[in-house]
Amino acid sequence: MRIAILTLPLHTNYGGILQAFALQTVLERMGHEVVVVDLDQTLRRGAWVQTKEWAKYAVKRYLLRREAFFMSDRQRNLEREEREQHTRAFIRRHIHTCMVRNLTRDFPLDVDAIVVGSDQVWRKPYFCDMYGCGIENAFLAFTEGRDMKRIAYAASFGTDDWEYDEEETARCRKALACFDAVGVREASAVDLCARQLGRNDACHVLDPTMLLTKEDYVGLVKGERLEVIGERGNMMCYILDNSSDKQQLVERLARERGLTPFYANSKTEDFKASRQERIQPPVEQWLRGFMDAELVVTDSFHACVFAIIFGKPYIAVGNKERGMARFASLEEAKRNLEAWRQSSLEFLRLKIDH
Numbered sequence: 001m002r003i004a005i006l007t008l009p010l011h012t013n014y015g016g017i018l019q020a021f022a023l024q025t026v027l028e029r030m031g032h033e034v035v036v037v038d039l040d041q042t043l044r045r046g047a048w049v050q051t052k053e054w055a056k057y058a059v060k061r062y063l064l065r066r067e068a069f070f071m072s073d074r075q076r077n078l079e080r081e082e083r084e085q086h087t088r089a090f091i092r093r094h095i096h097t098c099m100v101r102n103l104t105r106d107f108p109l110d111v112d113a114i115v116v117g118s119d120q121v122w123r124k125p126y127f128c129d130m131y132g133c134g135i136e137n138a139f140l141a142f143t144e145g146r147d148m149k150r151i152a153y154a155a156s157f158g159t160d161d162w163e164y165d166e167e168e169t170a171r172c173r174k175a176l177a178c179f180d181a182v183g184v185r186e187a188s189a190v191d192l193c194a195r196q197l198g199r200n201d202a203c204h205v206l207d208p209t210m211l212l213t214k215e216d217y218v219g220l221v222k223g224e225r226l227e228v229i230g231e232r233g234n235m236m237c238y239i240l241d242n243s244s245d246k247q248q249l250v251e252r253l254a255r256e257r258g259l260t261p262f263y264a265n266s267k268t269e270d271f272k273a274s275r276q277e278r279i280q281p282p283v284e285q286w287l288r289g290f291m292d293a294e295l296v297v298t299d300s301f302h303a304c305v306f307a308i309i310f311g312k313p314y315i316a317v318g319n320k321e322r323g324m325a326r327f328a329s330l331e332e333a334k335r336n337l338e339a340w341r342q343s344s345l346e347f348l349r350l351k352i353d354h
Contacts, residue, residue, distance in 0.1 A: 001112040001352065002033045004098065006140070008119050009039035009130050012087050012268045012280040015209070015302025018217075019118045021094050023153065023208035025216070027115070030349060037107060038097040039131065041080065043073035069271060082275060083268055086282040094220070103131045104142040111148060113352060114140060118154035118185055118208050124163040135168050139175035150178055151351050154185040154205050154344075162196055173197045181351035183344075187329055206333060206344040207305055214309050217287050224284045233262025236293035238286075238303040239317075240265075246317055250297055253315065257295065264289040264303075301327060308334050 005027075007020050020036045027034045050072055057070035071079065081088075091097060100106035116138065120126050127138045134141070140150050157163075164172060176182065176197050183205040184190055193202035235257070237250055254261050267273035268280045287306070290296065296307040296314040304327065307314035316327060333340060 001031075002110070003027055003035075003113045003115055003352070004108055004111045005034065005036045006107075006114055006116045006138075007036065007121050008126055009041065010036075010087075010091055010095070010097070011041070012084055014087075014265075014283055014286045015300065015305070016119050017087060017091060017095070017283055018302065018306075019154075019208045022210075022212050023115065023118065024095060026208065026211045026345065026348065027352070030352065032352070035096050035098040035108065035111075037103070038091075038095075038099055039103070040099045040101050043076055045073050079275060079278075083278050083280060085279065086285075087280050090283040103133055104137055107142065109143065109146060109148075113149035113151060114143065115352075116140065116150070116152045116155050117183070118156060120156045120158035122155050122189075123158040124168070126158070134171070135164060136171035136175050139172045140178070141171060141175040144175070144178070149180050149352070151180055151348075152176075152182045152184065152202075153348055154183055154207050155189070156185040157189050157192055160188045160192075162192065164196070169196055181347070183347055183351075185329075203347055204329070205347055206340050207302075209302065209305050210309060210333060210337065211341055211345060211348075212309075214311070217306075217309065218291065221284045221287050221291065224282070226282065226285045226288050233260040234292065234294045235259035235261040236264050236289045236296045236298075236303075236312075237261050238264045238289070238296070238298040238300050240269075240300050246299065249315075249317065253295070253297060259295060261297075262289070301330075304330050305333075308337065 005020060005023055008016055010017050010020060024034045024036055054070055057068045060066045060068035098108050122135075122138050124135045128135055131137065143150070162169075173196070176193070176199055179199075182193060182199050182202040184193060184202050185205070185207055187204050190202045190204050193199040235250075235254055239246055250261050253259065264281070264286050266280050267277045270278065290306050290310040290312055293312050296303060296312050297317070298304060298307075298314065299317040304314055304316050308330065316330070318327070
């Protein structure tokens, strides 16, 4: 069977990349041909649009004396390519992508099935901002009338709050009614699907990254020439949204436990940082960090997931802006990982094959 995976666009997000890789791998091991839909984010705006942007920048910067930032499309494209050079190399090596410029127009419809998931693909601000279309398309509204299987696997709203307005809810409810099966990543999402979208049969399943084993990820690291993180630190810090409180926590833990912290990510989202500081390290180096760590400190859902996979103790710092609901089921996954892995694999296998 030919299957397309719809998730959020891939870029420098380690968790987003590895969940797509994991879901692709699991489906391929089941004997299917798989492509992961990805967004071509190259800017190609006209000269007039860029000129207007520069004019706004000039007014703020030189007339109003406010802090302002401007880059041409060419500069932005070069900067993004530089920032994503290592993560994009991993994507090219390990993920079979189908690039689209416009999701609803360019999506490969010559497939037998579409799997929506995982990550926060149903989080309205994320999906709509990244793909530039309505949230109903995260529920495959644009495939209406097509004869194909539609399955959600570990799709996530990312939050317990309902973010869709009344019209969006109606459109998403209609689209989700066409799904053959609905698997969601959080227990709270089961309730949201029933209460808001009329699906009382949604199942709580594991994040795709947890369908693979530690050995699968170690295999990605082996043979790679990487910085040996363990030689300069043994407390892995993966902080997406740094703050003085988080920095103080890291320093206190290092002092109390006699550990040496190392940071496993760059300042990729800090536009004030230098271009070199914004280059995200390789995915394999991030995985190597879990191998070398004695403790993981993070505000990232997927860093907690990989600490569990690698059997490392971790301290999770709540990250309200990026979604708190995602963290709630991690302890249950930790206690019953193998049993839950097998039941999640069986859910996916049965829904794809029948």
